Amino acid sequence: MPKRKAKKTGMKAVKKEKLKFAFYWAASCGGCEIAVLDIDEKILDVVEAADILFWPVALDFKYKDVEAMPDGHIDVCFFNGAIRTEEQEHIAKLLRKKSKVMVAFGSCACMGGIPGLANLADREEVFQRAYLESPSTENPSGVVPKTYVKVREGELRLPEFYDTVKTLAQTVDVDYYLPGCPPTPELILQAVEAIVKGELPPKGSILLPQRSVCDDCPRNETKPEKLSISEVKRPYEADLDPEKCFLVQGVICLGPATRGGCGARCPSGNMPCTGCQGPCPNEIDQGAAMISALSSILGVEQEKEEGYDPERLVSQVVDPVGTFYMYSLPASILRRSVMRK
Amino acid sequence: MSKVVTIDPITRLEGHGKISIFLDEKGNVENAYLQIPELRGFERFCEGRRAELMPQITSRICGVCPVAHHMCSTKALDAAFGVDPPSAAKKLRELMYCGYMIYDHTLHFFYLGGPDFVVGPEAPPGERNILGVIKKAGLEVAKEVIKHRAYGQKITAMLGGKATHPVSGLPGGIAKSLSEDERKEIEKMAKSSVEFSKLALKLFDDIVLKNEKYVELIKSDAYTLKTYYMGLVDENNKLNFYDGKVRVVGPDGKEFVKFHASQYLDVIGEHVEEWTYVKFTYLKKVGWKGLVGGPDSGIYRVGPLGRLNAADGMATPLAQQEYEKMYEMLGGRPVHSTLAFHWARLIELLYASERAVELVQDDEITSKDIRNPVGAPGEGVGVIEAARGTLYHHYKLTEDGMIKKANLIVATTNNAASICISVREAAKALISGGRVSDGLLNMVEMAFRAYDPCYACATHFAIGKMPLEVKIYDHEKNLLKTITRP
Numbered sequence: 001m002p003k004r005k006a007k008k009t010g011m012k013a014v015k016k017e018k019l020k021f022a023f024y025w026a027a028s029c030g031g032c033e034i035a036v037l038d039i040d041e042k043i044l045d046v047v048e049a050a051d052i053l054f055w056p057v058a059l060d061f062k063y064k065d066v067e068a069m070p071d072g073h074i075d076v077c078f079f080n081g082a083i084r085t086e087e088q089e090h091i092a093k094l095l096r097k098k099s100k101v102m103v104a105f106g107s108c109a110c111m112g113g114i115p116g117l118a119n120l121a122d123r124e125e126v127f128q129r130a131y132l133e134s135p136s137t138e139n140p141s142g143v144v145p146k147t148y149v150k151v152r153e154g155e156l157r158l159p160e161f162y163d164t165v166k167t168l169a170q171t172v173d174v175d176y177y178l179p180g181c182p183p184t185p186e187l188i189l190q191a192v193e194a195i196v197k198g199e200l201p202p203k204g205s206i207l208l209p210q211r212s213v214c215d216d217c218p219r220n221e222t223k224p225e226k227l228s229i230s231e232v233k234r235p236y237e238a239d240l241d242p243e244k245c246f247l248v249q250g251v252i253c254l255g256p257a258t259r260g261g262c263g264a265r266c267p268s269g270n271m272p273c274t275g276c277q278g279p280c281p282n283e284i285d286q287g288a289a290m291i292s293a294l295s296s297i298l299g300v301e302q303e304k305e306e307g308y309d310p311e312r313l314v315s316q317v318v319d320p321v322g323t324f325y326m327y328s329l330p331a332s333i334l335r336r337s338v339m340r341k
Numbered sequence: 342m343s344k345v346v347t348i349d350p351i352t353r354l355e356g357h358g359k360i361s362i363f364l365d366e367k368g369n370v371e372n373a374y375l376q377i378p379e380l381r382g383f384e385r386f387c388e389g390r391r392a393e394l395m396p397q398i399t400s401r402i403c404g405v406c407p408v409a410h411h412m413c414s415t416k417a418l419d420a421a422f423g424v425d426p427p428s429a430a431k432k433l434r435e436l437m438y439c440g441y442m443i444y445d446h447t448l449h450f451f452y453l454g455g456p457d458f459v460v461g462p463e464a465p466p467g468e469r470n471i472l473g474v475i476k477k478a479g480l481e482v483a484k485e486v487i488k489h490r491a492y493g494q495k496i497t498a499m500l501g502g503k504a505t506h507p508v509s510g511l512p513g514g515i516a517k518s519l520s521e522d523e524r525k526e527i528e529k530m531a532k533s534s535v536e537f538s539k540l541a542l543k544l545f546d547d548i549v550l551k552n553e554k555y556v557e558l559i560k561s562d563a564y565t566l567k568t569y570y571m572g573l574v575d576e577n578n579k580l581n582f583y584d585g586k587v588r589v590v591g592p593d594g595k596e597f598v599k600f601h602a603s604q605y606l607d608v609i610g611e612h613v614e615e616w617t618y619v620k621f622t623y624l625k626k627v628g629w630k631g632l633v634g635g636p637d638s639g640i641y642r643v644g645p646l647g648r649l650n651a652a653d654g655m656a657t658p659l660a661q662q663e664y665e666k667m668y669e670m671l672g673g674r675p676v677h678s679t680l681a682f683h684w685a686r687l688i689e690l691l692y693a694s695e696r697a698v699e700l701v702q703d704d705e706i707t708s709k710d711i712r713n714p715v716g717a718p719g720e721g722v723g724v725i726e727a728a729r730g731t732l733y734h735h736y737k738l739t740e741d742g743m744i745k746k747a748n749l750i751v752a753t754t755n756n757a758a759s760i761c762i763s764v765r766e767a768a769k770a771l772i773s774g775g776r777v778s779d780g781l782l783n784m785v786e787m788a789f790r791a792y793d794p795c796y797a798c799a800t801h802f803a804i805g806k807m808p809l810e811v812k813i814y815d816h817e818k819n820l821l822k823t824i825t826r827p
Contacts, residue, residue, distance in 0.1 A: 031404020031505045038505070040491055114401040117386040126382030130620075131613045134384060134748050135735070137620065138610040138629070149616040153363035153372050156616040182404065182505050234742070236393045236422075236511050236715055242518075269502015269509045270516040274397060318741060322390040326398075 019050035019075045019196065023105075024095055026081030026088035027115050027165065032106040033080070035182035039189055049196045050075070066094055074099040076195055078178075080106040082115055082330065083166040087159040096172035101200075103176045103191070103207075107276050109168040110179040110206075112330025117322065119329050119336035122163040163339065167331050177206045181276035181327060184262055206259065210281045213255040213273045217264035219245045220255075227297050232316035235271060246272040247297060252323060257283070257290035276327050285333050287324030360785065362768050368775025373765035375757075375789070376617045387747040392418055392718065392738050395747070396510040399734065402751065405448070407506050408441035408497055409727030409752070410734075412583070415510030417734040420603070420721025422512040422742075429708035430514035435583040436527070436700040437500035437507070438725075442582060442693035443534050444493025444504070445728040446645075446686050450541065451486045454790040458555070458683055459548055478544055489537045492530040496697070499523050514712035521707055528701045534694035535659070541687050542663060549684075550670070559671070559680045563770035564788065566634045566763055567592040567677045569624060569641035571755065572648030573726045574599075580652035580692065582726040588651045589624065592636050594675045597624070602724035605733050609750065610639070621758040622750060632761050640762070643730025643755040644792060645685035650675035655688070657695035663688045679763050682791040718742040727752040729792070756792050763788040 025033060037043070046052075053074055077099035083089050096102055107113040118126060131137060131144045149156045168174055178191050191207045194200050201207075214220045223245040233250040246253035246267070253272035255264070259280050266273050279286035298313045317323070325332050365371040383402055390398060396414040400407040412434060419426060426434075449455065451474055460473035475483040494504040500517065501507025509516040519527075549555045558564065574588045575581045589597045589608070600608055611620040612629045623629045623639030630638040641647070655661040667684055668674050700706060718738035725732050730752035737746040767788040771777070 029401050029404035029407070031401070031407060034404050034505050038491075038494065040487060114398055115382075117390075117398075118382045120389070121382065121385045126385045129385040129388075130382065134611065135606055135746075136609055136611045136622075136748060136750060137613060138625075139613045143613045143615055145613070145618050146615045151372075151374070151616060154361070156361060156374055156376060158376060158616070158618065161618075181401070234391065234393055235516070236418075236513065236742075239712075240516055265498075265503040266508045267502075269507065271502060271508040271511075274394070318743060319389060319391050322394065326394070 020073065021046075021050045021052050022074045022077040022095060022099065023052065024077065024079050024081075024091060026079070026092065026109070026168075027084035028081030028106065028108045028113070031182040032108075035106075035180075035185060035188060039185045042185075042189060046192055049192075063091070063094075066098055069098045071097050072100050076101045076103060078103045078105040079168055080109050082108040082112050083162075083168065083171045084115065084118075085159040085161055089166075089171055092168060092171045101175045101195075102168075102172065103178060104168040104174045105178050106183055107179045107181040107278065107327045110177045110331070111278050111328040112165050112167050113181060113327050116165045116167075116328070116330040117326070118165050120321065121337070122339055123161055126161075164336050165330050170330070175203050176200065177278075179206065179208070179259070179276065179278040179327075180262060184265070186263075187261055206278070206281075208259050208261040208277060211260040212280050213258045213260045213262065213264055213267075213277070216260040216262060217245075217255055217267050217273075219243060219264075219267055222248060224248070228299050229297055229313075232298075232313055234318075240270055242270045252294070252317065254286075254290055254324070256280075256293045257286050257324075274326050275324075278328055278331075286328050287320075287332055287334070290324045291320070360764055360768075362765075362772070364772065364775060368773070370765065370769045370772050373761070373768050374616060375761045375764050384747050384749055387744050390744050392421065392736065392742045392744055393511060395734075395736065395744065397506065397508060399749070400506045402749075404505055406441070406445060406727050406729065406752075408438065408501065408504075409725060409732055411501070411507050411510050412438055413723045413725040413727070413732045413734045415512065415723070416584075416602075416725060417721050417723030417736050418510075418512035420723060421719055421736050421738050422721070423716035423719060424513040424713050426514040427708070427710045427713055429518075429705045430711040430713075431584070432700050432703055432706055433500060433515050433519060433711065434510070436519075436697060436706065437497055437509075438583050439531070439693045439697035439700065440493050440496025440500070440527075442493070442728060443690065443697070444490055444497065446690040446693065447486060447490045447493060447537075447541075449728070450683065450686055450690070451490075455683060457787045457790060458680070459544070461555075477548065482540065482544065485537050485540060489534055492534060496527050496530060499527065511712065513715045516712075518709050518711050519707050524701060524707055528698070531694060531697035531701050535691070535698060538687070538691035538694045539659070541690060545684060545687055556670075559678045563767055563784065564679045564763070564791075565677050566642075566679055566759060566766065567636075568634045568759060569597060569627070569639070570647040570650035570675055571641050571643050571731050572651035573724065573731065574652050575656060577656070578653040579656040580648050580654070580689075581656070582693070582696075584725075587724060587731060589641060590651050590675060592634075592675070592677070594650070594673075598626070602722040602733065605722060605724070605735070605750070609733075611750070611754070619757045620754055622755050623758070632758055632765070634759070634762055640758045641755065642759045643752060644682060644728075645689050646676065646679075646682045647730060647756075648726060649685045649688065655692050657692050657699070659695055660688055660692035663691060679788060679791045729753055730755050753792075760789050760792050763792075 077095045083092060104110045108115060127144050132139060145158060147158050147160050227247055229250045231250050235251055238249055238251050241249060251272050254275035255273040258273055258275045259277045262277055275286055279289060283289045360375050362373045363371045396411045399410040399414045402410050456474050460477055498504040501509045569589055569591055571589045573581045573585045575585045586599050586601055588599045591597045598608060609622050610625045611622050613620055624641055627639035634640060655664045671681060718740060720737045722735045732752050733750040735748040736744055739745050764785055767784045771784050
């Protein structure tokens with residue numbers, strides 16, 4: 001991608017051959033699409049800098065149009081959502097082949113995201129709960145959806161639903177990552193700007209600043225050099241001082257183990273960080289990093305002093321998987337629960 | 342010769358919705374199936390999580406309407422922990438909710454479903470999008486649209502931490518209070534939204550209601566479906582988004598049942614079919630009779646028209662005037678025209694804006710008394726009106742405050758059966774003797790888009806149009822004809 005002079009928005013005066021972008025979503029909620037819309041009028045700058053070849057949410061397209069493209073025809077594909085069905089896997093592979101650069105966009109594509117918590121169950125358990133056990137469901141004959149059904153008038157097909165949620169990188173080769181649930185409009189614009197200017201970092205980079213959420217957070221000033229707490233509180237049990245570090249208040253906050261750049265939006269809503277932007281620079285496993293940080297805060301490594309019982313504190317940390325891997329279970333060293341079959 | 346007509350994808354992308362229309366030997370529509378090929382299994386993986394994370398976890402069910410799940414979940418936790426939030430907290434929650442409604446209804450009317458109507462059902466599909474709306478309504482209007490969608494998001498973010506996937510809901514109240522500076526800013530945005538809503542209604546009046554052909558279309562049989570209707574109402578049976586009792590009226594408009602959220606299992610059942618991942622809800626007392634409307638079928642509709650039909654009126658003065666005007670023009674309550682969803686949506690936009698002004702001017706709104714201590718964890722049901730309809734969250738907690746069981750009935754699920762019927766009726770009107778009119782695509786789109794279905798909620802984004810392809814096969818599955826969008 002040729003370099004060029006940046007104007008005010010950084011994207012206006014693009015070179016003659018426009019870039020070709022594609023957007024796609026798999027197992028996700030649509031929030032990443034709304035985040036793109038939330039760049040508001042700047043979407044017009046993006047459209048000026050790049051042709052959007054494929055954006056199901058916004059533009060007409062057909063699979064066969066993509067199939068007909070030469071390999072590498074798309075310059076950059078922004079792919080959001082995790083991989084849960086055969087159809088999502090198929091389109092991820094197709095888009096990888098047709099794209100020079102593949103960006104995992106949002107926490108689900110990068111790490112599995114909240115839908116990745118479904119790796120604590122398998123398909124049968126998910127179906128069981130949704131179609132058979134739910135108290136509002138009346139299903140005496142035990143009907144569950146099938147991938148192939150013969151109805152009176154003919155036959156119908158549904159894509160297969162997998163047991164395990166996978167990240168995009170577990171499915172295809174990924175060049176860049178932009179985690180966030182959803183990524184902020186500012187970070188999206190920075191990433192697009194870097195692409196347009198041809199100033200992308202080395203392959204495999206996470207397109208976020210080299211810092212933690214604590215570095216973004218105004219409450220960080222209230223965090224002492226050596227932090228230790230005597231009780232773990234859950235947010236609904238605590239008073240939640242709007243200016244004090246959550247960890248000082250005894251409330252678990254994933255800020256120290258989470259990559260920053262978001263502007264600490266959740267703490268601005270007076271709630272702790274839950275970790276949506278994934279591990280800090282040079283960390284691989286976000287949950288393990290947070291557990292390590294927390295064990296020093298809880299004094300687990302210290303000698304037991306009189307009246308101080310770290311085991312009691314640790315027992316106050318409930319649902320460690322859901323707490324420390326809320327967005328990153330499929331990408332973590334844990335990946336999923338043991339399958340019984 | 343039997344044929345199958347497949348419209349795949351019906352939404353913004355292949356795989357998120359598919360319509361198959363089966364023709365009988367005479368070439369008339371025998372049946373139509375709308376399939377939803379997605380399931381993410383939230384109910385299962387919520388089990389074992391910390392209860393207080395539910396408002397944030399369930400928000401990820403939908404990134405277009407995250408505030409609805411966040412708030413419904415918070416209300417379910419209030420009930421499960423046996424706590425009544427302070428009145429200032431309830432007002433802050435409702436104010437945040439009004440911000441969400443302003444954003445979501447604006448998004449739908451101007452970006453997603455509304456272009457069908459504003460630009461015109463017969464306009465080329467390439468023009469039936471936000472750019473077409475700008476062309477027809479003018480650049481000044483377009484600027485207002487962009488501004489007020491962003492205002493809605495901003496109000497939500499100021500109270501919720503962030504707009505997409507807010508964080509401030511807690512059992513017993515809300516985590517963040519409102520400063521006087523923030524209050525003033527929201528007041529300005531809310532007042533501006535009232536003017537914007539009036540502008541949107543005037544636009545609807547000028548472009549749609551003054552055009553006899555459009556009015557005829559609204560009233561036509563192809564878009565008429567007689568069902569029960571459901572929505573939240575306050576103590577005066579006026580429409581409410583945030584709280585109250587759920588009221589159901591029959592196809593005749595008479596009250597069928599009014600119930601507290603905790604009784605929802607007595608009223609609503611869910612039916613499972615093998616051919617789609619979505620479940621179909623129905624009124625248990627009437628029963629599941631298949632995909633048919635009328636008083637003997639338990640199918641009901643939710644969303645803007647469902648709410649207006651289920652309520653005796655609007656709780657704010659300007660919205661009440663518009664409510665009266667709609668029923669006067671369309672022959673009294675209830676209105677069964679599917680396309681009237683669009684009109685009802687704009688009346689609700691006005692109500693949300695007026696209500697936001699009331700709340701932001703309330704003396705209590707900047708109070709710091711925004712949390713009450715929770716009681717022992719138990720079981721609770723929360724209900725709220727999402728933009729697309731009534732939403733239920735039902736949790737059973739362990740004594741440690743963890744999720745033991747969760748059950749969710751999502752807004753679009755309530756409408757799933759009706760959407761299938763509306764699509765089938767539109768197909769019937771357009772297909773006869775094996776001839777498939779090219780207008781089929783437009784008509785079918787309009788039928789289901791009126792509901793603003795969540796699995797298609799992003800269909801018409803920005804410069805968008807919906808990709809559609811109809812495939813016609815003979816009985817041996819040989820492709821006879823393919824109709825695609827120009």
